[in-house]
Amino acid sequence: MRGAYITLERTLRERVGPVEVERTQNPKFGDFTTNAPFKLARERRQPPPKIAQEMAESVEPHLKGRFSLSVAGGYINFRMEDEALGGWTDEVARGRWESLFPKSGVRILVEFISANPTGPLNVANARAGAVGDSIVRILKLLGYDAESEYYVNDAGMQIVNLGLSILHFIAPDKFPMPEDGYRGDYVRELAREFVSEAAPLLAKGPTQLSLTEAEEFGRKVAHRILQLQKETLRRYGIHYDNFVHESWIRKSEYPERTYAILRRMNLLYFQDGHGEISHEVPPSLSDLYDGGTYRYPGWALYFKSTLYGDDKDRVVVRSNGQPTYFFWDAAYHLYKLLRGYEYIYDIFGPDHHGYIPRMKAVMRAFMEATGREATYDVIIAGQVNLYEEGRRVRMSKRAGRIYTLDDLMDEVGKDAVRFFMLLRAPQTELNFDLTLAKKAVKENPVFYTQYAHARIRSLLDYAEANGAEPQPMGAPLGEERDVAALVQYLPYYLIKTVPLNLREGVFASMGLPSTSGTTGQFSPNLLVDYLIELAHTYHRFYQNNRIVGAPRQGQRLTLSEAVMHTVKLGLNALGVEAPDRMD
RNA sequence: GCGCCCGUAGCUCAGUAGGAUAGAGCGUCGGUCUCCGGAACCGAAGGUCGGGGGUUCAAGUCCCCCCGGGCGCGCCA
Numbered sequence: 001m002r003g004a005y006i007t008l009e010r011t012l013r014e015r016v017g018p019v020e021v022e023r024t025q026n027p028k029f030g031d032f033t034t035n036a037p038f039k040l041a042r043e044r045r046q047p048p049p050k051i052a053q054e055m056a057e058s059v060e061p062h063l064k065g066r067f068s069l070s071v072a073g074g075y076i077n078f079r080m081e082d083e084a085l086g087g088w089t090d091e092v093a094r095g096r097w098e099s100l101f102p103k104s105g106v107r108i109l110v111e112f113i114s115a116n117p118t119g120p121l122n123v124a125n126a127r128a129g130a131v132g133d134s135i136v137r138i139l140k141l142l143g144y145d146a147e148s149e150y151y152v153n154d155a156g157m158q159i160v161n162l163g164l165s166i167l168h169f170i171a172p173d174k175f176p177m178p179e180d181g182y183r184g185d186y187v188r189e190l191a192r193e194f195v196s197e198a199a200p201l202l203a204k205g206p207t208q209l210s211l212t213e214a215e216e217f218g219r220k221v222a223h224r225i226l227q228l229q230k231e232t233l234r235r236y237g238i239h240y241d242n243f244v245h246e247s248w249i250r251k252s253e254y255p256e257r258t259y260a261i262l263r264r265m266n267l268l269y270f271q272d273g274h275g276e277i278s279h280e281v282p283p284s285l286s287d288l289y290d291g292g293t294y295r296y297p298g299w300a301l302y303f304k305s306t307l308y309g310d311d312k313d314r315v316v317v318r319s320n321g322q323p324t325y326f327f328w329d330a331a332y333h334l335y336k337l338l339r340g341y342e343y344i345y346d347i348f349g350p351d352h353h354g355y356i357p358r359m360k361a362v363m364r365a366f367m368e369a370t371g372r373e374a375t376y377d378v379i380i381a382g383q384v385n386l387y388e389e390g391r392r393v394r395m396s397k398r399a400g401r402i403y404t405l406d407d408l409m410d411e412v413g414k415d416a417v418r419f420f421m422l423l424r425a426p427q428t429e430l431n432f433d434l435t436l437a438k439k440a441v442k443e444n445p446v447f448y449t450q451y452a453h454a455r456i457r458s459l460l461d462y463a464e465a466n467g468a469e470p471q472p473m474g475a476p477l478g479e480e481r482d483v484a485a486l487v488q489y490l491p492y493y494l495i496k497t498v499p500l501n502l503r504e505g506v507f508a509s510m511g512l513p514s515t516s517g518t519t520g521q522f523s524p525n526l527l528v529d530y531l532i533e534l535a536h537t538y539h540r541f542y543q544n545n546r547i548v549g550a551p552r553q554g555q556r557l558t559l560s561e562a563v564m565h566t567v568k569l570g571l572n573a574l575g576v577e578a579p580d581r582m583d
Numbered sequence: 584g585c586g587c588c589c590g591u592a593g594c595u596c597a598g599u600a601g602g603a604u605a606g607a608g609c610g611u612c613g614g615u616c617u618c619c620g621g622a623a624c625c626g627a628a629g630g631u632c633g634g635g636g637g638u639u640c641a642a643g644u645c646c647c648c649c650c651g652g653g654c655g656c657g658c659c660a
Contacts, residue, residue, distance in 0.1 A: 025603075025604095025605095026604080035601095035602050041640090048640095072603080073603075074602080153660070156660075158659090158660065301658095311586070315657090316658095317658085318658040320658075324659085325659070350587095350588080350655085352660095353586085353587050355655090356587085380587085382588075382654095383653075423596080424595090425597090427588060427589090428596090429588080429654090431596095436609090439622095440622055442623070442624095444622095448608095455619090455622090459619055500599080515600085520599055521599065529596095529607075532608080536607095539623060540623090540624060540625085542619085542620095542624090543615090543623060546618065546619075548619050549619075
């Protein structure tokens with residue numbers, strides 16, 4: 001059972017080709033509409049009304065009994081026939097949204113949050129997490145084989161610093177706090193857990209301690225912090241398919257392969273502090289070193305990312321021989337590419353958009369070199385501002401006032417956090433009203449939407465206790481039609497949530513022609529808006545119409561059930577629960 | 584200075600390959616309960632879509648310039 005929208009899309013694509021169908025803005029134009037005749041007018045050298053007329057005639061016989069058509073200027077408007085609408089509603093009421101879209105087998109990887117394992121997850125991570133996880137959930141509903149991934153930066157100087165910070169708190173006199181140390185309360189608390197493990201290092205003292213030893217110790221601490229982060233993630237309702245550790249990437253074959261690819265494509269060169277350039281780059285990464293020492297001190301190794309659209313070339317190995325974060329990240333992305341995904345998405349925080357061009361550059365280089373094609377794109381999760389009692393909650397790391405994701409969930413609950421984080425388009429700035437999120441009133445859209453579900457659950461119990469049973473819908477009457485029609489928009493909004501190329505993929509997986517759209521953004525906020533509207537329409541219907549005891553009680557129970565399933569499916573796609581009661 | 588995001592009702596925001604009279608929620612004002620959850624519902628007022636040019640049969644949407652706000656511009660991660 002695929003519902004009205006899919007039926008319509010499918011028929012139009014089969015009969016007249018790939019045209020775009022939209023929900024009408026005004027109900028007087030029917031339920032769905034297309035402006036395809038306008039778009040074809042130039043190419044066909046015919047007036048839009050004429051094209052509309054022809055299209056309508058060719059498609060009408062195939063929609064008989066399900067949609068009535070009307071041509072208005074260059075538009076074709078479609079109205080769901082009431083009997084068909086009733087039939088679709090019956091299906092939904094039986095929970096038949098399950099098989100919405102066929103499995104396409106197309107593999108998609110979405111990486112998100114990937115917070116440094118040096119502290120608790122924060123509010124920005126909460127946004128990226130809500131966006132990333134709901135995108136994965138929605139892609140799965142659309143039939144894609146989507147995976148979520150978390151990259152753990154458990155290597156490098158920050159991990160050394162983490163280890164040294166812990167040592168400092170255990171033995172403040174012996175170990176000074178490093179320059180870029182971690183001072184939060186959580187570090188102080190963690191230090192207590194590591195007292196015995198730190199003993200051998202403490203005995204050595206700061207001067208005898210090697211960088212490697214400090215990093216190894218820091219990694220143990222990082223993995224402990226990761227455990228705590230995973231705890232938070234579970235509470236937040238996010239399940240990851242994969243965790244990939246930077247420490248593993250560093251030891252893997254991918255750094256050498258990255259180097260080899262970039263070198264083979266002539267994308268590497270040395271530059272010293274005076275701007276001298278040398279293109280004599282040794283054949284392998286390990287050739288840069290002799291034992292443990294760098295053979296080109298004073299010379300940094302650059303990647304010609306400008307050849308792929310970046311605004312400057314990027315250092316991959318510093319003049320002291322240390323590869324940069326970017327280099328390891330490139331190696332990690334090579335690993336992603338070689339795993340064979342057709343779409344690879346990264347979700348970055350708002351402070352990382354300057355990083356996008358170089359990632360896209362290196363990915364393009366990889367694709368050229370390996371012949372593997374994938375769509376790589378970055379989604380920015382915008383900044384979050386917290387407000388309480390109308391005032392901005394200032395977060396300052398220095399003052400120790402960091403608002404963690406756990407704090408947020410303690411404050412307003414997991415469902416409210418997730419819902420509010422998805423209220424706006426991913427890349428935009430978001431104002432999070434803590435006071436509102438806590439309220440159990442209609443002004444709070446989470447409660448409002450969940451309440452629709454709980455209200456129906458309660459109604460169905462009442463109906464059962466009073467011997468009222470659902471009946472086939474038939475043709476919906478009066479306000480019933482508004483509700484039934486809105487239920488049918490679910491697939492439309494699910495598809496609207498993903499970029500155009502992925503929408504096309506959904507149609508392609510149904511064997512339908514593609515328009516090869518390539519632009520567009522992920523917009524789970526559209527699904528959020530839809531659910532609020534559906535809840536609103538149902539609340540109105542419920543308010544104005546008696547259900548149990550009314551002449552059409554059986555039909556109205558069916559309609560209510562259909563709404564219940566739809567709200568639940570939608571909320572779950574956002575990672576939000578659909579509770580049976582609101583107490 | 585350069586780059587990215589943003590500017591739409593008093594507030595927070597939709598408007599996604601340009602398309603029908605620019606929508607919603609909150610707030611404000613005024614209403615609704617003999618009844619299944621009032622944690623709800625209905626109605627009204629409220630707009631030069633930051634400003635100016637341009638492209639188009641058609642611009643909130645595309646292009647150029649300007650104004651305002653946020654973020655980013657390391658051999659940090």
